[in-house]
Amino acid sequence: MSVPPAHEFDAVVVGSGPNGLAAAVTLARAGLSVQVLESEETLGGGARTLDLGLAPGILHDICSAGHPLALASPFFTKFDVRARGVELVAPEASYAQPLDAEPAAIAWRDAERTADGLGADAAAWRATLGALSRDQDLVVELSLGDKRSIPQALVTPRTLAAAPLFGALLGLQGTPAWSLPFRTERARALLTGVGAHAIGRLPSLALSATSALLGTIAHGVGWPIPVGGSQSIMDALVSDLRAHGGQLTTGHRVRTWRDVPPARAVLLDTTAGAAADILANRLPRPLEAALRRFRHGDAAAKVDFVLSGPVPWRDPDVALAGTQHLGGTRHQMAAAEAEVAAGRVPEHPVTLVSDPSLVDPSRIHGGLRPLWTYAHVPAGSTIDPTELVTRQIERFAPGFRDVIVTSRGIPASEMAHHNPSLVGGDISMGRVTMWDMIARPTARWDPYRLADTGWYLCSAATPPGPGVHGMNGWHAARRVLRQEFGIREMPDLSPDPRD
Template sequence: MSIRPVPEVDVAVVGSGPNGLAAAVTLARAGLSVQVLDAEDTVGGGARTLDLGLAPGIVHDICSAVHPLALASPFFAAFDVEARGVRAIAPVASYAQPLDDEPAAIAWRDAERTAAGLGTDGRAWRATLGTLSRHQDLVVALALGDKRSLPPALLDPAALAVAPLFGALIGAQGSPAWNLPFRTERARALLGGVAAHAIGPMPSLAMAATAGLLGTIAHGAGWPLPVGGSQSIIDALVADLRAHGGQIRTGHRVRTWRDVPPARAVLLDTPAPAAADILANRLPAPFERALRRFPHGDGAAKVDFVLSGPVPWRDPEVGEAGTQHLGGTRAQMAHAEAEVAAGRLPQRPTTLVSDPSVVDPGRIHDGLRPLWAYAHVPAGDTTDPTELVTAQIERFAPGFRDLIVAARGIPASEMDAHNPALVGGDISMGRVTMTGMIARPTARWDPYRLAGTGWYLCSSATPPGPGVHGMSGWHAARRVLEREFGITAMPDLSPTRSS
């Protein structure tokens, strides 16, 4: 059924996360009137930075803290956040994988240094991730496209070699042969830790694709942390939106289509089932059922710490990385992820940790610093994760407990309290599978358009999937411009253009 009220604005966008704002900025730049609605009192969704009241002067990144994709994605490259005053610093080591019985494996920005530290596996690392990192733009174009068209970057002759190499890495690491070509536990665990960002059974093609993309960027642009926190990226988007006439209404929860002002087009930065709820009985019944069936992914449970000093990693080099993957060996991580997938809480969950003061000492106040961490747990798990995460860090950093000044744990079941999109702790807005990354949330040719309603889905529930990259919003905005407004040319997003 078509919904065509007398428009109050050209476009309404529900949700002010990175994808919602990417869509809003793009549409406002095209000369349309845009209004963004958000249920929370602050803008930014999972990329907000807030004072949680744990210690004076200490602010915490609510969900996203480290941003491998924020500077690498084509949307943010076009928007050029750095030219807008956002300082994002990539540490000398992108990520680290501490182990119980041998030295930690470190993914340095320098691929050669990383390979040199992996002994007999150095050659294989150079041949795969080292080679891919020299063609980062092509890998990113492959991974962050809409899965419906050929990205222009792939017309580069180098793509003839890069695409097969990327595909071969995914095929090998996503199969039972995933221990090939790497022979040492350190190399296998190092790649396994970055694969685990996708939260799911290991091995799998989706986890392997995640490892290939993020591992490539680790040796290319690196994994930067924005100075002052993730909010700086959001603030740059908001400033540009407002400069082009866009409006933002916070504290406005959208439960049904009636809660949205009349608009010629509406974009939803929400999970797929939430879109079905908002448009209940106003979509073709088979399509509405398909949206509701799009499965939520497994959960993440968050812990925000305040520490009196740096984490005392057993291997000091681990502290030079912006992100630590705590899970031990590849087999140990695979076991923990299998437990999560089976609905059981692991005793040693895969845990991601980041201390932003590694590159941003301004986050330290009166000797105190924030520490960001989350653990993989079953969807909707009600366990306070504080002790589980503390024990996992203590495992690789003896004495960590003695540094804790304050901590706030958020069970997966409560993650949606500060962001309605994170249902049950699902930070990916849907289960991450290779099929699901293409047919996301359904197998329709246009995964963004919600049938014939003038409403669109622009969240991570659409291609290319999870991550702070803005690409889902950008892809959706392109379709809105063409289909709803007859605008075929995408607007210039550069900060030097005022319109």
């Protein structure tokens, strides 16, 4: 009789993105020995900040720049990134929606100020996003839960009244009735643009849910930008993991289960397809087939700019927002997203823009500053997005070309070169539909556990889906603690007084 090999670690986490590190920190805090394996030479996954060599001293956020969920996420709330020295600054305007024929619509942190700028839709905005912002915790719990448990916030009298409002807003904005309750183009475009943080057809329930969540947070804790870049959040996680005995190895690509040291539990911060490849022929056939069937969505193509000055927005209020959603009217955005879904690159793609130097002057060196942008394109598109994005910004900021010093465009087909999880440029690790958000990557009761193998999936390919919030990793890690180690009392994530 052969003797099974001794476990080298209690748990191994494959991938050091926000979810992988959230899982690793949770497990290490519970007293387990943890090893993180990262294929790239730097840690942080989609939340890295790197010097791309475009200009001296200029750092670029590789995937995400602004962080709407950094202060609202229950995981990051318990981890308390601010107490760990991460400076998160929320600008006075969370996001802006420039328009061609009228002044831009601005989502100020102050819901009343936002409503006051929407004319005939002031009352409707107060009654929807304004009201939901007062119950932000409920909206966050409904949106970022594991889609299998009843949110605790639902059982309180105060939030029982807010849940139907959240559901009604999703129902209206996610269906052909999406012209209600707003009557003006400015209000409709403002709410639609925030849904552009997901990529998909409009209207849709999933993009409506994105609008409701991020729109609510915009008037709550706001959309902070981390001083020094996204890497500062990842560095705080890495520091805590190391302080609790965790080990991290970079440049270690896991292609099969043989590339992972023996462990009682393994968590994969990877795509569903990669999980199937790593565990090929070791999973029940129906599960492996389901993982391989989980479809990727359409894509983002990224352009990193170096500018000699701020973007010269036609409407100066747009410059006060941490993020700009460029797509024009609701009808124009819907038409562009329909083109993407049909496999065509739109002439005017939905484009997101963020200048971190708005709240972080340390990002400016020698009078130069970075500008983060991406545009929605079909999956796997090989088109260099630089001119597309430049035209779209110039549309709302005449003279933008004059402040461009240099740039680097990354086609959707090449996005996976710096992050293997961005297959074909799919930044959401799967289609963004309501069904795919609930049943990702499968409709099983436990979407994280990969059968009775001791292996788990903890990436954005599981509920609650994409975003820098760490919740997928946290949900998966807590299941690992209960199911593999019999630990029922979840660890405290708050900073140690001695740290």
